[in-house]
Amino acid sequence: MVPVFAALVLLGLWRFRRMAVHPLWRLSSLTLMLMxxxxxxxxxxxxxxxxxxxxxxxxxxxxxxxxxxxRHV
Incomplete structure (x- = not known):
């Protein structure tokens, strides 16, 4: 699951690089993805x-x- 999540994070960062997004939104979304x-x-x-x-x-x-x-929860 971790490699798939890492690939999704990298894809999201690559998409943000190409979009005109405010830097604060980039930082907050990156923080949310890392958390x-x-x-x-x-x-x-x-x-x-x-x-x-x-x-x-x-x-x-x-x-x-x-x-x-x-064995149970």
């Missing part, structure tokens, strides 16, 4: 067979919990 690449490159490691991981999310008017085991 997306960092997020795509991260991996979530499942806990061991006898462990679990709980992530609590604040979703507006309440809370939500994600429980991850070795």
């Amino acid at each position: 997306s690449g960092v997020l795509l490159a991260q991996r979530v490691v499942a806990p061991q067979a006898s462990h679990f991981r709980i992530t609590v999310l604040d979703v507006g008017q309440g809370l939500s919990a994600v429980v991850r085991t070795a």
